[in-house]
Amino acid sequence: MRRSSSFVLGAVALACAGPDRDAAPASPTSSDATGTSGGSTTVSGSAGTGSATTEAGDTNGATIGDTTGDDGASSSGGAELGVPMFVAQGMVGRTTVSCDDGLTWIGERSWDVEGDAHLCGSTTPVDCSGSGSTCTQRWFDGSCSEEACDCGHSPGFSKGVEHGAGRFVATWGWGWPGAVATSTNGFDWQTTLDGDTFGGLRYGGGRFVVASRTPQTSLDGITWTASQEADFHGDDGVTIWSVRRFGFADVDGGRFVAYASGDTSVDTLISSDGGGSWWRPRSMPSDCLGEGPGAYGDIIAGNGVIVMVDGDGHACRSDDGGSSWTAHTITDSRIASSGVWTGDEFWFWGFGSRYSSADGITWTTTPIDAPDDIGPVARSPEGTLVAVNNVWLGYEQQAFLRSTDGVTWASLPDGDFTPGHPIFFIAFGHAEPSAMCPGT
Template sequence: MFVAQGHAGRTVRSCDGGESWIDDTSDDDAIRCFSDGFDCDHHPGAGKGIVYGRDHFFATFGWGMPRGVLRSTDGVTWEPTLEGTTFGGLAYGNGVLVAGARNARVTADQGATWNDAVDTTLEGWNVRRSAWVNAGAAGLFVIVGDGDGGPDVVLSEDGTTWWHPMSFPKGECGNGVQTEGGIVAGNGTLVIVGGDGMACRSTDGGRNFTSHRISDGTSSQAVFDGSHFWVWARGTAYRSADGASWESMTTTPSVDIGPVAYHPTLGRFVAVRGGWQTWYDGQVFWHSDDGVRWTVAGTFTGGHPIRFVSEGWAPPSERCPLP
């Protein structure tokens, strides 16, 4: 199952590999983001990240104005687990959920209880992206945020003890990572892709990074499909097995991918149109089995901006059977 998270508290799910999107809800369907002064980026309903862990989807909403972390077993009904605060994304791994902030919060019981704030030692105060990746000895939590002279990165094996890389090309890595690019890992390599088209990779568990140019800029988020890293710009897919050398392919049609996720069991990508003012009547949901040839979803409703998509599992039901 895929669950997409958007602004104004929006969530919508697909139970058939991205062919149709159902149970589309938000805090208020009538508002229009970035119209008449309504700033959805700085609002309690601002979508800041969604992940799946064990038997729950977790989503964090709120930026500039607080909300917190919610959880759901089906992607439709959500309950708050941590309120009155904001985070720059979520990361789930090894049974631990980290809410990304300069002073991060951590839960090891699916959000039932949270620890006191943990100082990540991030140079700045604003976290721009958070992720757990299968890198290092047993996986790593990675946070990218503001820093001195460029984005800063901190890493942790357990979410409570954080450290900086020994080398990280300041000013070259993690730029524009808030809604584009991302933090991904595979083939023994950790890759941080920036929205400026720069990939920074580590082959030693995050201790040292080197920068590698993909393109002049990317519009999409980044994913790993089990063999390759992927990122997109308008009409072009970029693919790499090692995060250093990237090949480009022309997409069919000329799509402008934004939020994207990959389902390893289905072998399928799903994506939502990226760019500015590409929501409501301009919003499009796609799916693809190869990352190059894309098909418009058969059923969806344009709505508030989508910011992230996650894949996971929910108990089968009549409305949402297993695909």
């Protein structure tokens, strides 16, 4: 029997804390008004008051190229060539691929099976479930040590996978030195940036950006260039080291949005020049500075609107390229998923519900028919949704799901996927044909 995600929510607060955060800040509060129509509930979130930051941002970013939208479709208008596929990225360097529209998952890879150098060549199976097992890992100076397995603070912590420039790019590592790797077919990966750790990865405006206090950018995922320091800090001036969630918005010439938090402080920085430099919003309501998006929630955009959604059911919204934000309530329940923009609406999922909004202000709650919870999600341009039940669940508790409307979900039967290390991110893209996915 698989364990419900609600069982692990209390336990993951510390697991997702990161190197410099002992506990999550207090949850934000906001008022709401609700109405009911049929089987759905609509919430019009009230805007938060009070500005937490006043530093002016440069919102005059130039257009920097064609982009890929949050629904996986290219905004350049042309059909992409190659084999359509989903790539799921998990702990311990795990990847798995679906090239049949999410019906089956194949090509399992992980560092502990392959004796990757980040594990010092060890092929001892890693257990991320907190069983008390030990892991061999490589530190920044190249030395190897045996530690109690803590996959949430390890070289193999999955921090993002994206598709762009004709390839998939993924980054691993949190608290320990990890790697950025690329693949043109979803199966064969080449490390292109090693020995560092980043809090997120996004593709937009014709380039990849990996987020941290020392971000880097790349046009092709192969050659990387260091950017200006992203000076995350709280109102008290205390330095913040950990980026919790990273997003790209195809608005106003392109915006990369990074949310960071420390022990007691939070911050949001934005880049309007392709990750080269970073600025702080002119206004950010205090209700936007609580838990923030991390393992749960997301930063996505559509129709000229950016939304930052956290696991506590709050949305922060900007319609001016990130310069100013307002706070809104989605639900009083937990949101455990990432988000998608369908071309018409933002969609997020909680326990038993889908939350949808066309503008990021008014949210509609629709009960879902799903055999499990919805965690990381990706959507193809044709509308197929694939998901895993929860970022922190793996092995015999792991489920892969599929839907075409976000309401009715089917769990894949045993044999159509291989349970393994927890999955945190899924991306859609078109890949080169391979023996595993030859295409048609």
